[in-house]
Amino acid sequence: MRFDRENGVVTSKYTVIAGGVGAARFLRGLAAAVDPSSITAVVNTGDDGWINGLWVSPDLDTVTYTVSGAIDTERGWGLGDESWRVMESVGRYASVRPDGSSAANTWFNLGDRDLATHLYRTARLREGASLSAITDEIRRAWELSLRIVPMCDQPVATLVDIVDTDGTERRVSFQEYFVQRRHGVPVRDVHFDGAADAIPTFLPDIDSADAVVIAPSNPIVSIGPIRALAGVDAALSARRNSVVAISPIIAGAALKGPADRMLIELGHEASVVGVARLYAPICSTLVIDQRDTDSVARVEAEGLRCVVADTIMSSLDVARALALTTISAVA
Ligand code: FO1
Numbered sequence: 001m002r003f004d005r006e007n008g009v010v011t012s013k014y015t016v017i018a019g020g021v022g023a024a025r026f027l028r029g030l031a032a033a034v035d036p037s038s039i040t041a042v043v044n045t046g047d048d049g050w051i052n053g054l055w056v057s058p059d060l061d062t063v064t065y066t067v068s069g070a071i072d073t074e075r076g077w078g079l080g081d082e083s084w085r086v087m088e089s090v091g092r093y094a095s096v097r098p099d100g101s102s103a104a105n106t107w108f109n110l111g112d113r114d115l116a117t118h119l120y121r122t123a124r125l126r127e128g129a130s131l132s133a134i135t136d137e138i139r140r141a142w143e144l145s146l147r148i149v150p151m152c153d154q155p156v157a158t159l160v161d162i163v164d165t166d167g168t169e170r171r172v173s174f175q176e177y178f179v180q181r182r183h184g185v186p187v188r189d190v191h192f193d194g195a196a197d198a199i200p201t202f203l204p205d206i207d208s209a210d211a212v213v214i215a216p217s218n219p220i221v222s223i224g225p226i227r228a229l230a231g232v233d234a235a236l237s238a239r240r241n242s243v244v245a246i247s248p249i250i251a252g253a254a255l256k257g258p259a260d261r262m263l264i265e266l267g268h269e270a271s272v273v274g275v276a277r278l279y280a281p282i283c284s285t286l287v288i289d290q291r292d293t294d295s296v297a298r299v300e301a302e303g304l305r306c307v308v309a310d311t312i313m314s315s316l317d318v319a320r321a322l323a324l325t326t327i328s329a330v331a
Contacts, residue, residue, distance in 0.1 A: 011035075011038060012034065012210045012211075012327075013038055013040070013205075013208060013209045013210050014039050014040070014210065014211055014212075014213065015039075015040045015042060015202065015205045015206055015213070016030065016039060016041050016212075016213045016214075017042050017212065017214045017215060017217075017223060017226055018042060018043045018044065018059070018215045018217060019043070019044045019059050019215065019217025019221075019223060020044070020058060020062045020076075020077070020217060020222060021062060021066075021256055022215060022216035022217050022248055022313075023041075023043075023059075023063065023216065023217045024059075024062045024063045024066030024067065025066060025313040025319050026215045026216055026246065026319060026322065026323060026326075027039070027041050027066070027067050027146065027215070028066050028069075028316060028319055029316060029318070029319025029320040029321075029323040030213075030326075030327070031144075031146055032316055032319070032320040032323070033320045033323040033324045033327075034323075036067075036145045037145045037146065037147075039147065040146070040149060040202065040205045040209070041063055041146060041148045042149055042201075042205065043059050043150055043151060044222045045059065045060065045131065045151055045152065045155075045156060045225070046156050046158035046174060046221065046222075046224075046225035047059055047158060047174045047178070047221075048060075048155070049174075049175060050102070051108045051110065051118075051175070052103070052105050052108075052110065053122075054110070054118035054119065054121075054122045055118065055121055055125055056108075056110070056118050056121075057131070057135075057150070058077060060135055060138075060148065060150060061077075061114070062076070062077050063148055064139060064142050064144065064148060065078070065079060065142075067142075067144055067146065068142040068143070068144055070142070078109070079111055079113045079114050082111035082112065082113055082114065083111065083112045084109065084112065085112055086112050086115060087109055087111075090104050090105070090106060091106050094106050107179060107180045108175055108179050108180070117138060120134075120137075121134050131150045131153045132201055135148055135149065135150055136149075149201050149205070150201065151198075151200060151201065151202065151229060152198035152199055153199070153201065154194060154198040154199065155194055156192055156193065156194040156195050156198050157173060157174070157192075157194060158190065158193075158224075158225055159171050159172070159173060159174070159190070159192075159193050160172055160174060160176075160177040160187055160189075160190055160221075161187065161188040161190070161191070162177060162181070162186065163185060163186045164181075164185055165181070165184075165185060169188060174221060178257075178258070183257065183258035183261075186265050187258075187262050187265045188265070189266070190224065190262075192225045195229055196230075198229050198230075199229075199230070200226075200229040200232055203232070203235050206232070206235040206236060207235060207238075209242075210242065210331070211242050211243075211244065211327050211330045212236065212239065213244055213245070213246070213326055213327065214243065214244070214282075214283060216246040216247065216248040216311060218254070218257060218258075218259040218262065219248065219263070219278045219279070220266060221262065227282070233281065233282055236282035236283070237282045240281075240282060240283060240284050241284045241330070242284075242330045243282055243283040243285075244284070244285040244287065244307075244327075245279045245283045245287070246286075246287040246311055246326060247272045247275045247276075247287065247288045247311065248275070249270060249274070249275055250288075250289040250291055250292065250312065251292060252271050253270070271295065272288040272289075272292045273295060273298045273299055273302065276298075276304050277302055279304070280304060283304065284304060284305060284330070285304060285305045285306075285307060285329050285330055286299055286304045286305070286307070287308075287325065287326050287329065288309075289309070289311040289312065290308050290310055293308050296308065305329075307325060307329045309321075310322065
């Protein structure tokens with residue numbers, strides 16, 4: 001808590017380590033529970049990459065669109081009220097594209113309205129602007145008052161070693177795994193290319209926060225890239241007692257996406273206990289869903305306090321209640 005002398009108010013600061021859909025829904029709940037200007041969302045950029053000549057930052061956009069209420073709630077990504085005329089037109093060129101060309105990408109869907117964001121980000125990157133500066137411009141354009149920061153301004157690419165559909169082992173980009181192959185192939189390993197040279201933008205936001213929240217995102221490919229940056233785990237474990245995580249695994253499964261299969265394929269347990277083991281060095285409290293009440297003792301045996309809540313954010317009210325439960329767990 002920060003006591004502001006001149007106008008005598010107590011202000012809190014919350015730093016949220018975030019990936020995509022689940023984190024975005026949590027942030028929307030938190031922004032409805034506290035003053036949004038007290039929130040800093042630190043967002044994974046390992047999913048970012050060039051698509052049809054544009055730099056796409058999926059998790060940054062999912063957070064921005066969800067907190068501003070513009071997200072397509074069905075898909076969980078992209079904008080609602082969307083049309084796909086450009087994608088239809090791109091399809092024409094796929095038939096003449098030379099082998100090996102990545103032009104005329106027709107498997108990663110960029111809606112007509114969503115394209116405006118990628119056009120803006122790409123134009124600003126070409127002018128030499130940092131991803132952090134551009135992200136803040138986009139946040140302001142959507143009239144949001146929480147801070148949204150990319151985990152770093154240097155490119156870090158999440159690469160996935162898979163056993164491909166033809167049986168061969170192949171290293172692909174995150175989107176080639178997640179979207180092009182619909183995460184339907186087994187994962188052998190994950191790498192965060194560029195993480196060693198990247199500079200985390202947000203270590204001061206970890207040190208100065210009253211509470212740090214690890215949002216309900218994929219521990220391997222959404223939270224993992226952020227933890228892979230220099231000094232992040234050390235900064236989190238230094239204040240472990242006021243770091244709280246929400247399990248993205250409920251009753252052994254992920255609500256959306258491959259987190260449960262990935263945990264198993266990479267040798268972890270796909271359960272709240274498996275999540276607790278991954279987070280034990282950096283986090284003292286794990287919020288689990290009421291369906292996992294019978295796992296409380298096993299989570300606490302890993303050295304974390306356990307809080308049980310409704311973690312299925314089916315409405316803004318549930319997300320808001322979860323946010324309040326989460327931050328009060330380490331207040
Ligand atoms: N996910 C899909 O499953 N299919 C898509 O075509 C797709 C397009 C897309 C476009 C913009 C964007 O911001 C996200 C998009 N996503 C799509 C989701 C994206 O792959 C994931 O949100 C993250 O990379 C993982 O959280």
